[in-house]
Amino acid sequence: MSNSASPVCPLDSQTSKNRELGAAPALVQAFQNSGNWKDWKWQIRNRITSLDALSRLPNPGPGTREGLANVLRRYRYAVTPYYLSLIDWTDPADPIMKQCLPDTREVTFRLPGSEDDPLKENEHMPVPGLIHRYRDRALAMVTTTCAVYCRHCNRKRQWGLRHAWAHSRSVARMVDYIQKTSCIREVIISGGDPLTMHPDKLEGILAAFQAVPHVEVIRLGTRIPVVLPMRVTDDLCGMLARHRPLWINTHFNHPREITAEAAAACDRLLRAGIPVSNQCVLLKGINDSAETICYLCRRLQSIMVRPYYLFHCDSVRGTDHFRTDLRKGIEITRSLWGTTGGLSIPNFVVDLPEGGGKAPLMPSYLLDIDGEEAIFRTFEGKIVRYPCPEGA
Numbered sequence: 292m293s294n295s296a297s298p299v300c301p302l303d304s305q306t307s308k309n310r311e312l313g314a315a316p317a318l319v320q321a322f323q324n325s326g327n328w329k330d331w332k333w334q335i336r337n338r339i340t341s342l343d344a345l346s347r348l349p350n351p352g353p354g355t356r357e358g359l360a361n362v363l364r365r366y367r368y369a370v371t372p373y374y375l376s377l378i379d380w381t382d383p384a385d386p387i388m389k390q391c392l393p394d395t396r397e398v399t400f401r402l403p404g405s406e407d408d409p410l411k412e413n414e415h416m417p418v419p420g421l422i423h424r425y426r427d428r429a430l431a432m433v434t435t436t437c438a439v440y441c442r443h444c445n446r447k448r449q450w451g452l453r454h455a456w457a458h459s460r461s462v463a464r465m466v467d468y469i470q471k472t473s474c475i476r477e478v479i480i481s482g483g484d485p486l487t488m489h490p491d492k493l494e495g496i497l498a499a500f501q502a503v504p505h506v507e508v509i510r511l512g513t514r515i516p517v518v519l520p521m522r523v524t525d526d527l528c529g530m531l532a533r534h535r536p537l538w539i540n541t542h543f544n545h546p547r548e549i550t551a552e553a554a555a556a557c558d559r560l561l562r563a564g565i566p567v568s569n570q571c572v573l574l575k576g577i578n579d580s581a582e583t584i585c586y587l588c589r590r591l592q593s594i595m596v597r598p599y600y601l602f603h604c605d606s607v608r609g610t611d612h613f614r615t616d617l618r619k620g621i622e623i624t625r626s627l628w629g630t631t632g633g634l635s636i637p638n639f640v641v642d643l644p645e646g647g648g649k650a651p652l653m654p655s656y657l658l659d660i661d662g663e664e665a666i667f668r669t670f671e672g673k674i675v676r677y678p679c680p681e682g683a
Contacts, residue, residue: 318347322372331522335438335487338369349380350388354395362393366609367450368440374518377547386545386577391439391518396612404644405606407448411646420457421465424646427476431465433457433496434483439518441542443574443613445605445642449483456488457496466499469506479510486515486522490530497534509534514542516567520556528563539567540599545578546587554594561595568599571637573620574613575604581626588627588635598637603652605642617641617652625654629670 318339327333339345342360345368354362370391377387415424422430434456435449444450457465469475478500485493500506511531515522531537539560543549557567569591573579578587588598601624604614624639640649658674659666665677 318344319372319376323376328372329521331519331524334371334373334519334521338371338438339375340367340369345392348392350378350383350385350392358395358399359393362395362397365451366393366397366440366442366447368393368442369437370439371519373521373552374439377550384576387547389577390441390443390544390574392442394442394612397442397609400612401608402606402611402614405608405611406644407608409606409644410445410642411644412446415646418461418464418468420461421468423468423472423475424648426474428479429465429469429472429475429477430479430481431457431462431496431500432482433462433480433485433493434488436482436487437484438487438515438522441514443572443604443610445607445610446483447607447609456492459495462496462499466503469500470503473505476505477508477510478506479512481512484513484515485511486513486527490527494530494534497531497537501534508536508538510538510540512540512542512570516541516553516556516560517543517548520550520552523556523559525559528559528565531560531565532563535564537565539565540570541567541596542571543569543587543591543596544571544574546583546590549587549590549594557594557596566597567595568597569637570600570602571598572602572604572613573615573623573639575615577613579615579619579623581623581630584623585627585631585635588637589631592632592635598635601637601639603639603641606644621652621654624652628654628656 322328322337325333325337342356342363345359346356368391374387374391379385379387382388412422412424415422417423420432422432424430436456437444440450469478480496480500485496497509500509541557543553560567571578571584571587573584578584584601591598601620603617603620604610606614620639624636627636639652641652642649656667656669657665658668660679663678663680665679667675667677669675
C-alpha cells in the first residue's frame with residue numbers, strides 16, 4: 292500500500308450482512324431466534340464446545356473429523372453464539388472463523404523455535420500465577436477461563452488446566468509478594484479473562500491489590516468487549532469504576548469485530564471513566580495487510596479505543612500457522628505513517644523469547660546523524676536535512 296493510498300475496506304456492511312438470519316447456518320439461526328440473545332449468562336451457557344456441534348457448522352475448520360478430534364484432545368475450544376454470528380459462512384478463509392474454530396495445523400504444523408512457553412513466563416513467577424518480568428509492574432493470572440478460546444493464544448499451554456479462578460490463598464500469596472516488592476507500581480490482571488469471573492470475586496482481587504500502598508495503577512486485560520460485549524453491563528462498569536485508576540486493554544484483531552454491540556460495550560466502559568486501549572496481534576491470513584490494519588486502527592479511534600500495540604505473533608506451539616515474517620509488520624507500520632493520524636498508529640513490538648521483554652520494531656526515518664546535521668527520509672520518500680549543532 293502506498294503512503295498516499297486511502298484504504299478501501301467495505302467491512303461494516305459485510306458485518307451486518309453476516310448477522311442476517313439468512314446468512315447463518317441452522318445452529319446460529321436457532322441461537323439468534325432465542326429471546327435470550329442479549330443475556331451474557333445465556334451466551335456463556337450456549338457456547339459451542341463439542342466436536343458434534345462443530346460438525347454441524349458449514350465450515351467446521353480445515354481437515355477431517357478425526358483430525359479435528361485430535362486437535363480437541365490437546366486444545367479445547369469454546370465460542371459464544373455472538374462471536375459465531377460474525378462469521379461469513381460463504382468464505383472458507385473468514386478471519387473471524389480462523390480465530391475461533393480449531394484447525395488441524397495446531398497439532399500438525401510447527402516452525403523452528405516454537406515452544407509451549409517461549410517467553411519463559413513460568414520462570415518469572417516468584418509465586419504461582421504472578422509474573423514479575425519488568426521491574427515496576429507484575430502480571431497476575433487470576434483465572435484460566437475465557438469466553439472464547441482464541442486459536443492464536445500465547446497461553447495455549449494452560450488450556451489443559453481445569454477451569455478455575457485463583458484461590459483466595461493464591462491471591463494472598465501474590466499480594467504478599469507485591470507488598471514486599473516496593474518497586475511494583477502497576478498490577479496487570481489477566482488470565483484467562485478476568486471479566487468471566489463472578490464480579491464479587493473480581494472486585495475482591497482488585498481491592499486486595501489496590502490496598503498495597505505503592506500500587507498506583509491497575510490494568511485489566513480482557514477480550515470480552517470483542518467476543519461477549521453484552522457482559523459489559525452497567526453494573527459491571529459501576530464496580531470497575533470503584534477501582535480507578537483502572538485501565539483496560541482489549542483485543543480487536545479485525546475491523547469486522549467492531550460491531551454496534553462491541554462499540555457500545557467500549558462506550559459503557561469509557562463513560563464509567565475507564566480508558567480502553569487495544570492490543571492487536573498480526574495474524575497471517577487474518578489481518579496481515581496494510582489496508583486491514585489501517586482500517587482497524589481508524590475504526591478503533593472512531594469508537595475512542597486507543598490502538599496501543601500491534602504484536603508480532605509469539606512463537607507458541609500450536610499457533611505457528613498464524614505467524615508472519617517480522618518484515619511484514621515493519622512494512623505495515625511504515626505504511627501507516629503519513630496515511631493516518633498518529634493516534635491511529637500502534638507500536639509494533641515483538642515479545643522476545645527467554646523473557647527478553649518487548650522490543651519495538653518501528654521503522655526509522657533517521658538515516659544519519661553526524662557533525663552539525665541529521666538526515667531524514669520522510670514518509671513521502673523525500674530527503675530532508677535537519678540542523679543539530681553539537682552542544683546546542
